[in-house]
Amino acid sequence: MTSPTPNATPTDGAAAAANEPPRYVHAEVEPRWQRYWDENQTFRAVRNPGRPKRYILDMFPYPSGAGLHVGHPEGYTATDIYARYSRMRGIDILHPMGWDAFGLPAEQHAIRTGTHPSTTTAQNVETFRRQLKMLGFSYDWSREVDTTDPGYVRWTQWIFLKLFERGLAYQDRVQVNWCPALGTVLANEEVIDGKSEIGGHPVVRTPLRQWMLRITAYADRLAKDLELLDWPEGTVTMQKNWIGRSEGAQISFDVQGFEGARIDVFTTRPDTLMGCTYVVLAPEHALVDKITGAEHKDAVRAYVDAAARKSDLDRTAVSKTKTGVPTGAMAIHPITGQPVPIWVADYVIGGYGTGAVMAVPGHDERDFAFAKAFDLPIIEVVSPDGALHASLDAAYVDEGVLVRSGPFDGLKSNDGKRAIVADLEKRGKGSSKITYKLRDWVFSRQRYWGEPIPIYFPVEMKDAAGDPRKGDEHTIRFDQPIAVPESELPLRLPELSDFRPGEDPAGPLARAVDWRFFQKDGQWFARETNTMPQWAGSCWYYLRFIDPKNEAEGWSDKAYDDWMPVDLYIGGGEHAVLHLLYARFWHKVLFDIGRVKHPEPFMKLVHQGLILGEDGEKMSKSRGNVVNPDDIVKAYGADCLRLYEMFMGPLEAVKPWQSAQIQGVVRFRDRLFSILTRPHAAAMDDATRRLLHKTIKKVTEDIEALSFNTAISAMMVLLNHLGSMPEPPREAALALTLLVSPLAPHVAEELWKLAGHDRSLALEAWPSFDPALCVDDVIEMAVQVNGKVRGRVVLPRAASEDDAKKAALEADGVGSYTSGKTLKKFIYVPGKIINLVVG
Ligand code: ANZ
Numbered sequence: 001m002t003s004p005t006p007n008a009t010p011t012d013g014a015a016a017a018a019n020e021p022p023r024y025v026h027a028e029v030e031p032r033w034q035r036y037w038d039e040n041q042t043f044r045a046v047r048n049p050g051r052p053k054r055y056i057l058d059m060f061p062y063p064s065g066a067g068l069h070v071g072h073p074e075g076y077t078a079t080d081i082y083a084r085y086s087r088m089r090g091i092d093i094l095h096p097m098g099w100d101a102f103g104l105p106a107e108q109h110a111i112r113t114g115t116h117p118s119t120t121t122a123q124n125v126e127t128f129r130r131q132l133k134m135l136g137f138s139y140d141w142s143r144e145v146d147t148t149d150p151g152y153v154r155w156t157q158w159i160f161l162k163l164f165e166r167g168l169a170y171q172d173r174v175q176v177n178w179c180p181a182l183g184t185v186l187a188n189e190e191v192i193d194g195k196s197e198i199g200g201h202p203v204v205r206t207p208l209r210q211w212m213l214r215i216t217a218y219a220d221r222l223a224k225d226l227e228l229l230d231w232p233e234g235t236v237t238m239q240k241n242w243i244g245r246s247e248g249a250q251i252s253f254d255v256q257g258f259e260g261a262r263i264d265v266f267t268t269r270p271d272t273l274m275g276c277t278y279v280v281l282a283p284e285h286a287l288v289d290k291i292t293g294a295e296h297k298d299a300v301r302a303y304v305d306a307a308a309r310k311s312d313l314d315r316t317a318v319s320k321t322k323t324g325v326p327t328g329a330m331a332i333h334p335i336t337g338q339p340v341p342i343w344v345a346d347y348v349i350g351g352y353g354t355g356a357v358m359a360v361p362g363h364d365e366r367d368f369a370f371a372k373a374f375d376l377p378i379i380e381v382v383s384p385d386g387a388l389h390a391s392l393d394a395a396y397v398d399e400g401v402l403v404r405s406g407p408f409d410g411l412k413s414n415d416g417k418r419a420i421v422a423d424l425e426k427r428g429k430g431s432s433k434i435t436y437k438l439r440d441w442v443f444s445r446q447r448y449w450g451e452p453i454p455i456y457f458p459v460e461m462k463d464a465a466g467d468p469r470k471g472d473e474h475t476i477r478f479d480q481p482i483a484v485p486e487s488e489l490p491l492r493l494p495e496l497s498d499f500r501p502g503e504d505p506a507g508p509l510a511r512a513v514d515w516r517f518f519q520k521d522g523q524w525f526a527r528e529t530n531t532m533p534q535w536a537g538s539c540w541y542y543l544r545f546i547d548p549k550n551e552a553e554g555w556s557d558k559a560y561d562d563w564m565p566v567d568l569y570i571g572g573g574e575h576a577v578l579h580l581l582y583a584r585f586w587h588k589v590l591f592d593i594g595r596v597k598h599p600e601p602f603m604k605l606v607h608q609g610l611i612l613g614e615d616g617e618k619m620s621k622s623r624g625n626v627v628n629p630d631d632i633v634k635a636y637g638a639d640c641l642r643l644y645e646m647f648m649g650p651l652e653a654v655k656p657w658q659s660a661q662i663q664g665v666v667r668f669r670d671r672l673f674s675i676l677t678r679p680h681a682a683a684m685d686d687a688t689r690r691l692l693h694k695t696i697k698k699v700t701e702d703i704e705a706l707s708f709n710t711a712i713s714a715m716m717v718l719l720n721h722l723g724s725m726p727e728p729p730r731e732a733a734l735a736l737t738l739l740v741s742p743l744a745p746h747v748a749e750e751l752w753k754l755a756g757h758d759r760s761l762a763l764e765a766w767p768s769f770d771p772a773l774c775v776d777d778v779i780e781m782a783v784q785v786n787g788k789v790r791g792r793v794v795l796p797r798a799a800s801e802d803d804a805k806k807a808a809l810e811a812d813g814v815g816s817y818t819s820g821k822t823l824k825k826f827i828y829v830p831g832k833i834i835n836l837v838v839g
Contacts, residue, residue, distance in 0.1 A: 026746070027637070029750050030136065030637055044140050045096070052092070053093070054567045055564065055567050056566075057602075059572065059579070060097060061128060062103055063121065068131040069627075073135055073642065075608040076132070076137055078570055080095070084138050088741075094143075095139055096545040096548075098144050099146045100534070101146050101148040101537075102532075104182075104534070117449040134630075136638045136746055142548075145544050151551070153490045160453065160454060161454060161483050161489075163213060164481075168213060168217065172440075179201050179202070180204070185445060185446060211444040215438060219243050219245065223240060225584075229603060229605065232605065234573075244438060246434065247432070248268035249266075250433040251270065253332060254331065254332045255332070256339055258329070266353030271420060272381055274406060277360070278376050280348045280357050282355040282356065285350065296328045303324070303344060315349065326343050326344075327343065327344060334424060334427060335406075335427075341376070347366050353435050361376065361395065364397065365395045368395035379404060381402060399413030407423075441582070442533075446501060446507035448493065448499045448509065450533065451537070452493055452527070453528040453530055455484065455528040456481075456525045456527045457476050457480055457525065457528070459475070459476055459477070462474060469517050498511070509531070516529060539583045542601060546563040554595075564596065565602065566603065567603055568603075569604065572608065572610075580602070606706060607652060610655075611645070611657055613627070614657050615656075636662060636666050640744075647661070665712075676728065676755075677751065680733055681727040689732075690774075691718055692735055694769075695714050695718040696735060698711070699711045777797045779794070780793070781793055781832075784833070784836065785818060786817075786835075790817050791808075824838060
């Protein structure tokens with residue numbers, strides 16, 4: 001199903017008539033090929049039995065009002081090169097694109113202008129699609145997905161119901177960052193110094209009913225399965241740190257004089273237990289009130305109030321001055337039975353471990369600083385070498401040998417941990433334990449432009465004849481959530497004309513009373529008015545791409561077997577933690593219910609480096625250093641933008657935009673066109689053949705390694721060589737056209753056509769190389785001085801006389817026979833004789 005390749009427009013007709021190569025006019029050539037690819041569906045993803053496949057995925061964009069910026073095409077060009085190259089290797093390719101289109105900006109625009117977010121989103125999508133098509137990416141556009149499309153939302157909601165059925169979606173009252181101005185809860189990352197990241201509005205901490213996802217149930221697998229992945233080391237580490245798995249022990253301290261009151265602490269260092277000289281409770285710990293002595297009550301209460309206003313990050317910084325107050329109560333050391341004082345201090349966090357610690361100032365930096373500040377005893381119980389030290393200048397935090405630890409003296413830390421935990425177990429005072437920093441995921445947002453959560457609740461009317469839509473008094477039984485039946489999905493958003501959040505934390509959907517309340521068999525019900533966070537849609541879009549039109553299920557098993565898992569995933573490092581963690585979590589839940597067959601979705605991951613402005617600073621409107629891809633394409637063409645962004649440096653590197661360097665790739669593109677459209681020679685000389693095969697090898701290996709800048713350099717070298725010939729050999733010209741086509745597809749298609757082909761080169765076979773021709777043809781030769789062999793050199797078989805002379809004079813062992821003498825004669829027979837005649 002291929003139509004003949006498109007003809008050039010009359011702009012270059014005159015040149016053609018004069019029998020000269022047509023001038024290259026990117027503004028005419030590029031759209032012409034883009035239309036051709038579209039009309040011929042050149043890049044439709046088709047699975048051919050028996051062929052290998054590659055699923056090559058970009059992190060799909062949020063279609064913002066600003067349009068594409070030059071950071072987008074960086075990663076998108078990289079995946080496109082890999083996809084185009086792989087197709088030519090005879091591999092079936094799935095390379096899709098879509099829109100992560102729910103989000104706050106569209107909603108805020110709606111609030112400002114009254115335009116419905118779906119209208120704004122559609123306009124922005126239109127712009128993004130036009131811009132991406134203008135760059136010539138080989139997406140299968142028939143698979144485009146939009147997370148706001150009801151046909152997509154339906155399956156996002158379906159997955160939510162699976163989570164709900166399994167107890168992985170639940171409600172809780174949680175302390176949240178409530179931003180009244182934005183009318184929504186914000187993630188900790190979205191709050192900076194008590195203000196919203198977007199807009200700088202005040203944020204307060206308040207408890208609110210929320211939907212939570214139990215990601216902590218998957219903490220262990222999320223940490224462990226990182227091993228299966230070919231991901232950047234930094235990203236793996238960040239995921240690990242976010243999950244924060246700690247192995248240690250939970251230890252119980254009784255409280256003197258309080259029958260049944262027990263303080264549980266979590267520690268990673270049970271080997272230091274004999275050095276515990278006090279216990280600390282977090283200000284929010286449940287026991288604080290109960291055990292605080294009368295004379296300490298006022299101070300403790302004031303301290304607890306002050307702590308509630310600080311962020312966890314401020315509280316736990318190692319460098320921060322330690323603050324705290326004594327409770328007056330004493331804890332009983334579980335092994336020695338000695339009393340140790342109980343303090344309240346905000347360096348202990350309520351939400352981590354048990355919210356209490358056994359303080360060991362000898363071996364923990366924070367405890368050390370605290371003990372110094374409040375003059376508490378510091379005891380060395382772990383020594384690097386087992387020797388005793390009279391005092392410590394600083395906490396010794398490494399492991400070592402136990403000292404001053406009674407029956408455990410002399411044990412190495414590891415054995416000490418085991419022995420102490422075993423002893424505690426016998427006493428019923430402790431056991432080994434694993435904790436995670438990962439918290440459950442707050443999954444509800446109090447805003448309009450998101451997926452409705454498909455849940456409703458019974459409504460109790462005060463007066464049986466009342467109508468909750470009219471505001472008659474009623475109680476919503478949030479404790480009795482009911483799933484919307486799957487057959488009723490998608491649950492669509494109500495039409496609203498006012499998107500303002502308002503003061504009601506239930507969100508704007510609460511105002512759509514006809515949507516919210518409904519009656520069934522005489523009973524009133526109320527829909528959930530929270531919506532899902534923007535993360536939801538991007539948690540599973542890679543699965544929709546494999547089967548985007550399926551109306552019976554989110555994706556079929558057949559489509560799954562055809563395309564999953566994702567073989568290469570490229571996107572920004574800003575998604576190193578949350579998006580990837582959330583998507584992996586959903587994938588594992590889908591694995592457990594049998595809907596996916598691999599434990600992990602994204603096998604290989606690469607982050608493209610940030611492109612900075614010309615001034616070396618992050619691009620931003622306010623700095624005025626933003627480069628608009630539209631301008632670059634207009635001035636130089638899409639191929640040059642693609643080539644330039646790949647030539648800037650390694651894909652992963654952070655690099656500044658440099659306008660001057662664009663000229664370099666423009667020259668390369670123009671020379672490609674002018675040199676390769678010269679008359680072709682039928683024969684190819686040996687040197688050209690060798691260089692060609694070496695170039696094919698290098699470009700092939702570089703593209704496999706995603707090292708595009710070096711691939712371009714290699715092609716430049718070959719082009720220079722061909723440029724030195726009035727008639728470059730046809731075989732070399734065609735091979736270079738194919739090699740450059742993944743990077744600069746428009747000029748390559750045009751060259752291919754001008755060379756007499758009538759089909760796109762996108763499905764041509766990738767050039768192959770003969771390894772034998774890629775080995776440098778070198779030879780070892782003896783170096784004679786006045787007829788006697790004095791050394792050896794390794795030279796290309798056809799080395800020039802100058803090169804041979806230079807190498808011979810520098811050869812090991814030759815210098816002592818030539819120094820201080822003059823070279824009278826140099827005899828060189830390539831491959832046979834080198835003789836230096838000196839005197
Ligand atoms: C005694 C001890 C002795 C500790 C020692 C460390 C060194 P990670 O690795 O982060 O899990 N800790 C426990 N719960 C805490 C909380 N809610 N807020 C602040 N700190 C808390 O660290 C676990 C260690 O952090 C625990 O081990 C505890 O201090 C502290 F030489 O217990 B350790």
